[in-house]
Structures are given as C-alpha cells and as structure tokens.
Amino acid sequence: RGDGYGSRGALIVLEGLDRSGKSSQCRMLLSYLEGLGHSAELWRFPDRSTSVGKMINEYLSDKSQLDDHTIHLLFSANRWEKRSLMETKLKMGTTLIIDRYSYSGVVFSSAKGLDFEWCKTPEIGLLAPDLVVYLDILPEKAAERAGYGGERYEQLEFQKKVSQCYKLLSDFSWEIIDACQSMEDVGKQIKEIVLDQVMACKKGKPLSNLWP
Ligand code: 2DT
Ligand code: MG
Known part of the structure; x- marks a missing residue:
C-alpha cells in the first residue's frame, strides 16, 4: 500500500558458500510465496545488469584486474544503486528475496585479508534484512557438488x-540451516521461518538500516 500504515514486504536474504544451494532455494521460495498470493520478487547481488555490475562481472570472470579495496567498493556501490528501489518495493508491500547481500560483501573481501571493520563501513545505511538465512555447508562438501563454475573465488582453499x-560475521539472529539435507527438507525449513517474517512485516514491523 505504501501508505505508511504497515503492510510492507519483508527483506529476506540468503547467504552461503558457492554451491550451497542459495539460488535454487531462492527460486523455490519465490514460487511458494507467490502461490500463497503474496507479492514477491527475487533479486541477486551482484546485480550484473547495471554499469557497475558489468565492471564486477568482468572482474569475476577474470577479464579485468582491480585492487581489492576498489572491487569491494564496487560491490557496495552495486547495492547502493538499488537501495531506493528496494525501499519503494518493500513499502508497496512486495517481499524481496535476495541471493547474497552485504554479508557476502564483507566475508569475501575480508577472506582476502582486508580489515573486517573497514569492509563493513560502506554498507552502513543500506536496508537491514528482516531475516538472514545461512545455508551451512562444509567447503569440502560444496566442492563435491556439480563443480564450481570457474569464476574467481570458486576455489576450495579460498572458500574455506x-x-x-x-x-x-554471523550472529544469533541468523537462521542457520544444514544445507547437506535434501533440497526439499531445506526448502521446508526456509518456508516456515520466512512466512513468519512476511506476516510480522505485514503487521507493521519497522524497516531499519545496517548495521543494526
Ligand atoms: P554469485 O556466484 O552469487 O553470482 O556471486 N561477492 C558477492 C563479493 O565478493 N562481494 C559481494 O558484495 C557480493 C554480493 C561472491 C559472485 C561472487 O561474488 C562474490 C561470489
Ligand atoms: Mg558463484
């Protein structure tokens, strides 16, 4: 409704290592929510469709080299360029399911050795998710799954x-789900907790900013 009287959509983030099953679960979640009659959209970061996203894509596919700090800020800028649309959609009542967010930004850059707090700084003021679902899998197990795609970062030692x-980075508020279970079992658990959040947001749970 966007009238300021509640009934907003929920901001749901899925995080996890490459091959943890995030993208499949995001798709399943979208059709589940739509099936229940909720307005929902599936987004992902990086959003490779924007001009910043194209620079990120070239970097990830090894077509360009960038300083670690520079690429970190580009990933963050890629979220900032979507922030106002994100807020508009949520206030209109659309739930957003997001495949990776600021958490990926912090962990992938700090895994390269950048300072943890420095990595968090450019994310300050982005919308805080209502729920972070972490698909937990051992890096060795993820590596056994249908092979990495060959992009930068998709290597066992780095994923560790x-x-x-x-x-x-994770805290008590994250929902940690064992991603080694079957896709159906993982999906069932995600659906329950997400639906709780969707209902809480409909009832007027306020939006907030990172880092809460
Ligand atoms: P996908 O495999 O999901 O397309 O991600 N990454 C992602 C970062 O380093 N920083 C970020 O802020 C985000 C959102 C994770 C491509 C790779 O980009 C990494 C994997
Ligand atoms: Mg990937």
Whole structure:
C-alpha cells in the first residue's frame, strides 16, 4: 500500500558458500510465496545488469584486474544503486528475496585479508534484512557438488577462508540451516521461518538500516 500504515514486504536474504544451494532455494521460495498470493520478487547481488555490475562481472570472470579495496567498493556501490528501489518495493508491500547481500560483501573481501571493520563501513545505511538465512555447508562438501563454475573465488582453499569469515560475521539472529539435507527438507525449513517474517512485516514491523 505504501501508505505508511504497515503492510510492507519483508527483506529476506540468503547467504552461503558457492554451491550451497542459495539460488535454487531462492527460486523455490519465490514460487511458494507467490502461490500463497503474496507479492514477491527475487533479486541477486551482484546485480550484473547495471554499469557497475558489468565492471564486477568482468572482474569475476577474470577479464579485468582491480585492487581489492576498489572491487569491494564496487560491490557496495552495486547495492547502493538499488537501495531506493528496494525501499519503494518493500513499502508497496512486495517481499524481496535476495541471493547474497552485504554479508557476502564483507566475508569475501575480508577472506582476502582486508580489515573486517573497514569492509563493513560502506554498507552502513543500506536496508537491514528482516531475516538472514545461512545455508551451512562444509567447503569440502560444496566442492563435491556439480563443480564450481570457474569464476574467481570458486576455489576450495579460498572458500574455506570465506566459511571462517561467515562464522565471524554471523550472529544469533541468523537462521542457520544444514544445507547437506535434501533440497526439499531445506526448502521446508526456509518456508516456515520466512512466512513468519512476511506476516510480522505485514503487521507493521519497522524497516531499519545496517548495521543494526
Ligand atoms: P554469485 O556466484 O552469487 O553470482 O556471486 N561477492 C558477492 C563479493 O565478493 N562481494 C559481494 O558484495 C557480493 C554480493 C561472491 C559472485 C561472487 O561474488 C562474490 C561470489
Ligand atoms: Mg558463484
């Protein structure tokens, strides 16, 4: 409704290592919510369709080299360029399911050795998710799944560092789900907790900013 009297959509973020099943779960969640008659959209970061996103895509596919701080800020800028649309959609009552967000930004850059607090700074003021779902999988297990796609970062040794950084960043508010279960079982657990949040937001849970 966007009238300021509640009934907003929920901001739901899925995080996890490469091959943890985020993208499949995001798609399943979208059709589940739509099936219940909720307005919902699936977004992902990086959003490679914008001009900043194209620079990120070239970097990830090894077509360009960038300083670690520079690429970190581009990932953040890629979220900032979507922030106002994100807020508009939420206030109109649309739930946004997001495949990776600021958490990926912090953990992938700090896994390279950048200072943890420095990595968090450009994210300050972006919208805070209502729920972070972490698909928990051992890096070794993820690597056994249908192979990495060959992009920068998709290597076991690096993913082990990313996994440790996720553990440092996560807090009690995250929903940690064992991603080694079947897709159906993982999906069932995600649906329940997401629906709770969607209802809480409909009832007027306020929006807030990072880092809460
Ligand atoms: P996908 O495999 O999900 O397309 O991600 N990444 C992502 C960062 O380093 N910083 C960020 O802020 C985000 C959102 C994670 C491509 C890679 O980009 C990394 C994997
Ligand atoms: Mg990937």
